[in-house]
Amino acid sequence: MLEKKSYPIEQIYVPAKRAKTLDAGKVEALAEDILENGQQVPIRIRAGKGRYVLLEGLHRLEALRALGEETVEGYLTHARLH
Incomplete structure (x- = not known):
């Protein structure tokens, strides 16, 4: 489970392909919701080379960054071994 x-926001890398899907309006709406209710849904990340790589939760991450937060609640997912 x-x-x-x-997790420190500054240590989370957002892949360029994922960053292209960023919607500023959605970030602003989420930031307002987070101010009122706190972060409800954790992001998902995986360990990378000296940092974490974002898997899910770009808008939540950017909303928290816009609010000046230094940390984000998240789940660390381990890569599958094939």
């Missing part, structure tokens, strides 16, 4: 923890 995945364990929810806080």
Whole structure:
């Protein structure tokens, strides 16, 4: 079972392909919601080379960054071994 923890936003890398899907309006709406209700849904990340790689939750991550937060709640997912 995945364990929810806080991760430093500055250590989370957003792949360029994922960053292209960013919608500024959605980020702003999420930031307002987070101000009122807190972060409800954790993001998903995986370990990379000296950093974490974002798998899911780009808009949540960017909303928290816009609010000046330093950490984000997330689940660390381990890569599957084939």
